[in-house]
Amino acid sequence: MTDTSEHSRPEALPTPPPQCPASKLGPGPGGRTRLYGPEAESDLYGLYERLRAEHGPVAPVLLHDDLPAWLVLGYRENLDVARTPSRFSRDSRLWTEMREGRVPPDHPLCPIVTWQPICVFTxxxxxxxxxxxxxxxxxxxxxxxxxxxxxxxxxxxxxxxxxxxxxxxxxxxxxxxxxxxxxxxxxxxxxxxxxxxxxxxxxxxxxxxxxxxxxxxxxxxxxxxxxxxxxxxxxxxxxxxxxxxxxxxxxxxxxxxxxxxxxxxxxxxxxxxxxxxxxxxxxxxxxxxxxxxxxxxxxxxxxxxxxxFMNILGRWATQDTELAGRQIKAGDALVMGLAAANVDTAVRPDLDAPIHGNRAHLAFSxxxxxxxxxxxxxxxxxxxxxxxxxxxxxxxxxxxxxxxxxxxxxxxxxxxxxxxxxxxxxxxxxxxxxxxxxxxxxxxxxxxxxxxxxxxxxxxxxxxxxxxxxxxxxxx
Incomplete structure (x- = not known):
């Protein structure tokens, strides 16, 4: 199957520059929790449960460079977002932060959120x-x-x-x-x-x-x-x-x-x-x-x-709406918390019990x-x-x-x-x-x-x- 014809090889990836220092601990602007940095890197599941205890199935969070977003933690709420494109679209051009210039071309999230002519953005x-x-x-x-x-x-x-x-x-x-x-x-x-x-x-x-x-x-x-x-x-x-x-x-x-x-x-x-x-x-x-x-x-x-995939950044509100009691504004970004949804006790009351033949998880969205x-x-x-x-x-x-x-x-x-x-x-x-x-x-x-x-x-x-x-x- 592989093409064995002569080919020109792209230049090898240059040596990466030193990584930026991790974000500081503690809440970010507006009392939102950073979904990146030391806490997320050291204990992601612990962070999910803390957010769930504090905010319920939908929590206010911050993405890189302290961009505001909503993390959807609940199983049913994740399905609601995934199944209602009229309210929660895959079109990243709706994102208020991007439309207002707060996501520059060199932002680390650009490779995964910049709109492209592919099925996941439509x-x-x-x-x-x-x-x-x-x-x-x-x-x-x-x-x-x-x-x-x-x-x-x-x-x-x-x-x-x-x-x-x-x-x-x-x-x-x-x-x-x-x-x-x-x-x-x-x-x-x-x-x-x-x-x-x-x-x-x-x-x-x-x-x-x-x-x-x-x-x-x-x-x-x-x-x-x-x-x-x-x-x-x-x-x-x-x-x-x-x-x-x-x-x-x-x-x-x-x-x-x-x-x-x-x-x-x-x-x-x-x-x-x-x-x-x-x-x-x-x-x-x-x-x-x-x-x-x-x-x-x-x-x-x-x-x-x-x-x-623990989380998927990929839904943007098409209109002012409500999700689990949270007031979501048009253009807000939503992060689908696939891992958090999979351990939601609303659908898995006993997390230690083995699951046989059940593909109802959200691992593939x-x-x-x-x-x-x-x-x-x-x-x-x-x-x-x-x-x-x-x-x-x-x-x-x-x-x-x-x-x-x-x-x-x-x-x-x-x-x-x-x-x-x-x-x-x-x-x-x-x-x-x-x-x-x-x-x-x-x-x-x-x-x-x-x-x-x-x-x-x-x-x-x-x-x-x-x-x-x-x-x-x-x-x-």
Missing amino acids: DGEQHERWRGAVNDAIARFDRRGIRRHVTQCANQLVDRFCASGKADLVSQFAEPLPMMAMTELLGMPEEFSPELVSAGRDMIKGSATAVQSNEFVQETLRKLVARKHARPGADFTSWLLEHPSGLSDDEVQQHLRLVLIAAFETTANLMANTLKMVLTDVRFRASLAGGHMTLPDAVEQVLWDEPP GGAHECPGQDVGRAIAGTGIDALLLRLPDIKLAIEESELDYRSTLMCRHLTSLPVAFTPHQPSHSEPTAEEGQDDSPHSAVPRTTPSAPSGQVTALRRPWWTSFRNWFRRS
Whole structure:
């Protein structure tokens, strides 16, 4: 699928300048709480509960540079916002702060709030046109081809560190694997993925270098679109270019950016959080080993408890309105608190109780703008985790769980590292078996040209408790 023609490589992302100092502690102007800085970075869930106790399901907060916004904490209130575009639009041009010039072009939030010709910034007919093109292109993916490619990529990554007997599963596995998969699906040269990992994660942090990182991603995709005009293939980029809706090059480029960054961040975080749960949660292991929890159940539990996107800045009031007793003014910004909604006791009275087969979480948002690629993300994460655990059956956490460190930003909370140890062995260069290539999912995509079936066989390993991971997709 990947285009192997000659290509000009965008200039590498320059070395980032030093980060701006964190904001000071304490309330900001107007008594609003800052949704960034030390408190949010050190204890995001604690901040949610403090805000919920003080303000209820909708809390007044401050974004970067003390821009006012509303954080929606309640589950039902988040669904209300997601399902009523007539009151809460995705069009960021409505934002009062931006219209009045308080969000300059170099503001760290600009890469995620500046209006662009993509489906996430529109509602109504225009949204249906753009979203329809994205949905149709995603539907053409061959799930067997995705799993086969992800298994091969996962084995390549494991081969890089398996002889050492130790690894960091965040930087050496959970982060590179989704971008390796996405560059293939987009028809992009694979060697771009390391730099895109760095730029993609930086641009959604709201960091001092977010705008710079965004430009690197944009230039990479701009050249990809031009190349696919000349040499189309069986890939997402080519399918968008040939779609009957007649997307312009800029529209295609911006949707590629949307899919690439959203898929990378959500899948990397989902993989890291699931692996952490596998390695640290005794109840999880016992339940899975005993057959009481299937792997899809386990992943949905992670999506309830630690969603890949904690918050989404992306709704603006179209009119003066009320939400949970709060007076929202036309042009106000609303932050959808997906993680806070998932732990709302109004829908989860017992937060310690396991959730089986329940996909009612808001990890992928809701309403017309619910993530269209969530099943592809599950396929990448599940296949990658399966391949890793088959290769390293005695893997264990190399440090105490209390030593694990998280980094929180406006949108995400992710592990900075996940150090593990295992019995060293030489790279096997193994390929997926015929069984791994099977696809009996009810959501199978339209068949496309895919790589030839591999001839190698995976070396048999003793059956650890997590061999039930192999039934992931046939049960989902």
